[in-house]
Amino acid sequence: MRGVFRPPAPVPPADMPGLLRLLATLKRNPLECWSAGFFEQPIVRVRLPFLDPVLVHDPAAIKRVLVDNSANYRKDPIQRRILATGLADGLLSVEGQRWDVQRRTLAPLFARRTVTSFTDAMLRAADNLGNHWGKLKPGSIVDVAAEFTLLTLHVLALTIFSDGIGSNFDAFRVAMNDYFGAIGRISVLDLIGAPDYVPRRGRRRLRQTMAYFEGVIDEVIAARRRRLDHSTDTGAPDDLLALLLRALDPATGRPMSLAEVRANVLTFLSAGHETTANALAWAAFLLSQSPYWSARVRAEADAELDGDRNGLLERLVVTKAVVEEALRLYPSIAALSRVPERAEVIGEISLQPQSLIVIAPYILHRHRRLWEQPDLFDPTRFLGAAKAKIPRFAYLPFGAGPRTCIGSSFALQEATLVLARLVQRFDMQLVPGAKVWPLQKITLRPGYGLPMRITPRSNARHPPCCDCQPG
Ligand code: HEM
Missing domain, CATH: 1.10.630.10 (Cytochrome P450)
Structure with a gap:
């Protein structure tokens, strides 16, 4: 593949940092928080002392939140x-x-x-x-x-x-x-x-x-x-x-x-x-x-x-x-967020009213299940027939x-x-x-x-x- 290379980006660590480091990283550069699992799993709930955000990177679940049941979600x-x-x-x-x-x-x-x-x-x-x-x-x-x-x-x-x-x-x-x-x-x-x-x-x-x-x-x-x-x-x-x-x-x-x-x-x-x-x-x-x-x-x-x-x-x-x-x-x-007004189940995760949902285009666009060689720069993905094959809710x-x-x-x-x-x-x-x-x-x-x-x-x-x- 001509002209293809890996441009700079954080290499996701195996695990999320501990609470204090997480807070410091969120303040400095939230991009560096995301561990490898987020780029591999469709839906992940993170347990924190002050909130339990749910990260949603499954195209069907994203469609549910942003389109089909969007009336249930607020910024x-x-x-x-x-x-x-x-x-x-x-x-x-x-x-x-x-x-x-x-x-x-x-x-x-x-x-x-x-x-x-x-x-x-x-x-x-x-x-x-x-x-x-x-x-x-x-x-x-x-x-x-x-x-x-x-x-x-x-x-x-x-x-x-x-x-x-x-x-x-x-x-x-x-x-x-x-x-x-x-x-x-x-x-x-x-x-x-x-x-x-x-x-x-x-x-x-x-x-x-x-x-x-x-x-x-x-x-x-x-x-x-x-x-x-x-x-x-x-x-x-x-x-x-x-x-x-x-x-x-x-x-x-x-x-x-x-x-x-x-x-x-x-x-x-x-x-x-x-x-x-x-x-x-x-x-x-x-x-x-x-x-x-x-x-x-x-x-x-x-x-x-x-x-x-x-x-x-x-x-x-x-x-x-x-x-x-x-x-x-x-x-x-790099990230969108929503909160549901009424409880609902997304994938296998039940969301309570006011749960924080994060849909991060940065993670979605580099998701291992959705893209081939996701970290490489390759504009051919957006040319001709290749573009038509991109799932609608994989690129946001x-x-x-x-x-x-x-x-x-x-x-x-x-x-x-x-x-x-x-x-x-x-x-x-x-x-x-x-x-x-x-x-x-x-x-x-x-x-x-x-x-x-x-x-x-x-x-x-x-x-x-x-x-x-x-x-
Ligand atoms: C590369 C450039 C841009 C990017 C990546 C971008 C991205 C986005 C995203 C992701 C949202 C949705 C946020 C959400 O759902 O929570 C949004 C909403 C919005 N953007 Fe852009 N935007 C861009 C340029 C622009 C420009 C040029 C304008 C106007 C001149 C604009 C005006 C708006 C407005 C008004 C909304 C809110 C729409 C609504 O809530 O109905 N954006 N943008």
């Missing part, structure tokens, strides 16, 4: 508590009837046609980064993971607020960074279920950051409402914000409240930012280790990128397979069922287009000796960044410099 309180600040009224956090209404109101924002219409904005953001790299001395070293985090925020800014972010884009970016730093610190208090009034480190700072976001977003919304209300302003942009402000619940015809619009803008920014940046970073890293696949992606980009933009994504099959394989090995959301980078990621097509399109464009224009080589290690901190990121030597390809096309930095 778990730990996840909700971590997300609560600022996002509480957004699609990621709401439950029950409120979720129902929001999901059907927001669905058109991420319909295929709308997402396809963002092709130009996504390529523009890639070219903007490419033009910046093009001005560096050839062979300069950049932290590609950090650059992709900026780029995906830029794509969201261009597609949500295409006429600018109102205040300073850099200040917004710094605040976003602070926000992820703060929510990334999983508190032991959260793990043991301590009530909300027990103070957590960093929460005050987080509230200040959220107040800043809310101020900026409220200004942008107010300015946009004025433009949309002004019947003579025919140039008001047709971006996600316009769609959000015009969105009506198809059942009742009701628009969203200001709090819901604001929470969903923030939700899209936070749910769609680091997740997509990490998918891109892992894909770039994997290509840097595989000259064979790098050459295939480049040949495809050279053949397709500068032609007809209609159906472009469908023609970038190799690049998309690389992104999908990167999301298999390093799923940005975007979750499944009613709460599946609403932005999955957006993210796959963005990652594929950006990767193709940058590989077309540059050689990206990992700096020799650089340590690359997956770290689970809300999202699954390269823990030490991704220092790469960037060299423009001599025969690559250079799009004109564009000045599309928002703000």
Whole structure:
């Protein structure tokens, strides 16, 4: 098999660590907790003094939890508590009837046609980064993971607020960074279920950051409402914000409240930012280790990128397979969790109300019973007939069922287009000796960044410099 290799990942220990080490590892990098049994058994119950999580990696049982009986399951309180600040009224956090209404109101924002219409904005953001790299001395070293985090925020800014972010884009970016730093610190208090009034480190700072976001977003919304209300302003942009402000619940015809619009803008920014940046970073890293696949992606980009933009994504099959394989090995959301409201039996395990269920795409995607050579990078799994053979509930980078990621097509399109464009224009080589290690901190990121030597390809096309930095 050409271009296949084993990229870095923790080797699962034979047994789970003892309680104190387990707590320390959960805090440092939960990925390193999972012992070999989790990658071999379909369903495992872990006995801990403060909770007994059940890890479910049997496709039929996953289907039961996420799809067939999804009405019996809620997102778990730990996840909700971590997300609560600022996002509480957004699609990621709401439950029950409120979720129902929001999901059907927001669905058109991420319909295929709308997402396809963002092709130009996504390529523009890639070219903007490419033009910046093009001005560096050839062979300069950049932290590609950090650059992709900026780029995906830029794509969201261009597609949500295409006429600018109102205040300073850099200040917004710094605040976003602070926000992820703060929510990334999983508190032991959260793990043991301590009530909300027990103070957590960093929460005050987080509230200040959220107040800043809310101020900026409220200004942008107010300015946009004025433009949309002004019947003579025919140039008001047709971006996600316009769609959000015009969105009506198809059942009742009701628009969203200001709090819901604001929470969903923030939700899209936070749910769609680091997740997509990490998918891109892992894909770039994997290509840097595989000259064979790098050459295939480049040949495809050279053949397709500068032609007809209609159906472009469908023609970038190799690049998309690389992104999908990167999301298999390093799923940005490494674990999902749910709690049942009523008791039920899953496999042979009986779940009590409020039991914690963990479905970890990281484990599922490397499960010995579901994948051949699961730890090897091999994009052919996602090409042609091989892709059709992947069991539906063995590959869940975007979750499944009613709460599946609403932005999955957006993210796959963005990652594929950006990767193709940058590989077309540059050689990206990992700096020799650089340590690359997956770290689970809300999202699954390269823990030490991704220092790469960037060299423009001599025969690559250079799009004109564009000045599309928002703000
Ligand atoms: C590679 C990139 C992405 C990955 C891996 C990813 C992954 C996921 C996963 C696994 C879920 C389900 C969580 C659960 O069931 O508990 C989810 C939900 C969600 N994602 Fe994404 N996501 C990505 C990009 C995006 C983008 C670009 C957006 C929006 C711009 C977005 C918005 C959302 C929202 C709003 C939800 C909640 C949906 C609901 O509960 O109805 N995501 N995402």
